[in-house]
Amino acid sequence: MRVVVNNSVTLDGVMQAPGRADEDRRGDFKYGGWAVPYGDEVMGRVMAERMARSGSLLLGRRTYEDFASFWPRQSEDIPYSKAINSARKHVASTTLKAPLLWSNSILLEGDAVDAVSKLKKQTGNDIVILGSGELIQSLMRNNLVDEYVLLIYPLVLGSGRRLFPEGGVPATLRLINSVTTTTGVIIATYQPS
16 A cells, blocks of 8 residues: 555645644644635545545544544535545554544554554555644655645745644655646645655
8 A cells, every 4th residue: 555645735835724723723823724715626626536546544643633523523515524434544643542433443553653564565545644744754754655645725824834844854756747726726746756
């Protein structure tokens, strides 16, 4: 299986709280929900196609807890709701205890890097990481990310948690594909080179 990072980022790399005002207020972040005005048919189509090809999700604790408090209460009419709720969810956490309450959620045993290394050896569709910045950094340090699907928004926030923070792991990426939405979001697919 491949590990695919799928995240929304601003031009200055902020990934914090794209979906809702109350999603992640760490650091007094006041721009939650910044991605919402940019959704369009192109983004919906491209992301639905990607979700259909993915097999399972990989989430860090914070993202898992946020998603588990939100997605199970959403109607299946909301884009991605059915796919996210029915997907197998592998959860990296040292503080959560099994069994996890959200359907199809599995707590990874032991060290997250070791657990993901074992998952990658299995056959199947992609394992997609949504959010989970700290987990992504751990996986990058150990060369476990196979692809990045970045929704790059025409927006600069100037503050917030970044996907590629200062002092993070250097990476050289190769552009595989890009699609531009009608609202100016670039959906860029990169692979480590």
